[in-house]
Amino acid sequence: MTHNLNFKGEKVVPVRDGQTILQASLDAGIPHYHACGGKGQCTTCRVLVLEGQDKLTPPTAPEQIIKRVKKFPDNVRLACQSQVKGDGVAVQRLIRDAVDRHIFVDETEENMTSVIGESRKLALFFIDIRDFTPFVEKSLPFDVIHVMRRIFALYKNAIAQYDGEIIDTAGDGLYVVFGLNSKIREATESAVLAGLKILSDLRIFNNTYMRPYFNHTFEVGIGVHVGRVIVGNVGIGLSQNLTVMGFPVNIAARLQAATKELNNSFVISAVAYRLLRKPPYAVGCDYLNLKGVSTPYEVKLIGKPYESKDAAVLARTIQE
Template identity: 80%
Template sequence: MPCYVNFKGEKVVPVEEGQTILQASLAAGIPHYHACGGKGQCTTCRVLVLEGQEQLTPPTSYERAIKNVKKFPDNVRLACQSRVSGDGVEVQRLIKDETDRYILINDSEDSTRVMGERRKLALFFIDIRNFTPFIEASLPFDVIHIMRRIFAIFRNAITQYDGVIIETAGDGLYAVFGLNSKIKQAAESAVLAGLKILADLRIFNNTYMRPYFNHTFEVGIGVHVGKVIVGNVGIGLSNNLTVMGYPVNIAARLQAATRELDNSFVISELAFRLLKNPPYSMGCSYINLKGVSAAYEVRLIGKPYEIELPTIAPDAT
């Protein structure tokens, strides 16, 4: 005799002996997500147990490991690991479509992060200069190899100073500092990470790129600070962490302005004032940023580019 599980709002399905809740729901035609193939290595099949929790088998070692990381309450179970020993079980799937990634399942502190929270962070953008000529002159696997080496330099510096990479795009990336510190320390860390990248890239050019590939790279870095929205909305890196807001756009514009200002590291005056031990600045400048009404005050704390960068035509819009 099978037991039955009521999937709230969907259907009541039979569960044969030895079947997991996931296997039973799939057999009944419920489109139950299971990204890892039902092996207990993801959380996409998780269900909220509304009734009959005592009729389920105890959590497996996979569930316990995930719970330690995700801090799920006891009534959230992995369907692929849960078997039914009696009737009266009612569950609710927590992931029902591609946009419904995270559901508010209780009033825990972590669940408030689903909706996002305002935080003051240091925002860090970096982009590789003169990468296209290298791609044009190199074999594809050489390009991939060098890209990995350069991004390792970026990642090591950012993580050393407690930064978090939010996303990568092409030959650049976006990171934030201050998720675990005050804003002054965050600004200091962002600058130290940027300066380390410049120094490490110079060593990489001299010891590896010049002798083996007859090429060198330069980067452009932009740093700004401001209040942004931080949330786990499923569209970024770092466990789906996303950071959005107007200051993010400013930081991206500052990185782009490194070409115009002929300096590898541009930081907003607002961020520069937070630094306890500010680095040498080549000067203060006011620049017009796309989409920003007033001229923006910035500091140049990098160096002029050694390679002449191509001029970018102004945006006609």
């Protein structure tokens, strides 16, 4: 019996009972890499199963060994070891040219999921120091870097305590995600707890260190949102940090930027706020016009008004 196998973006090929995906693709003229000759001794023929994973034969013993060593996710199969049992299977070759071969064969990733990419629902967290430039302008370079190291250590301690992952830094700000190892409700609660801890620790830092030694205090703005994003590693070798992309990331960043406009240090989307089992008291609710969002976006204010006259502005309510 013959089944149709869809090589996404290439062609639909026939595959007979007892024939492997690799044999079918080669018979159809697809230049499918298979360095070991299709013996299950390498990974160059691997495919990503997009549809019909249940219509493939179970992993063979050689494939199980390779999957365990390379930490392949379940939807990555060796074409030379996999047979098709029915119609409706769609796959994508992961190695299609020399560049792909370098990425997928010579990679040092411990987890292939980060190389392939996956869709995840995460809590997205942005933090930035308010009005940092005046401190930079009046301070020695050593003092600026030293203080930044102290503040970032404060950030990292809170983020690590609640199992967050720092994705990127930009000047005096951080982009963090929560939920890589937990469900979205727990992730959202962790993001909020980390943010509240940072605000508390920063208050102590200001009183015990910044005010006595520098006659200066810092305030921050935090934005939190949740949403489905793409998680992966683009492979540029920067600390092996994951890349997390998607429209929800943009919203979280804009919520952080809106903290000054709303005169509140911690702004969380109403969508995220509703996931909290024991939500902190919200001092207010507002609606923001965000780029790319057709209707005003509801947010909750769970921080405090800024003390600095320069940072504090009148919050406006679009609802009015």
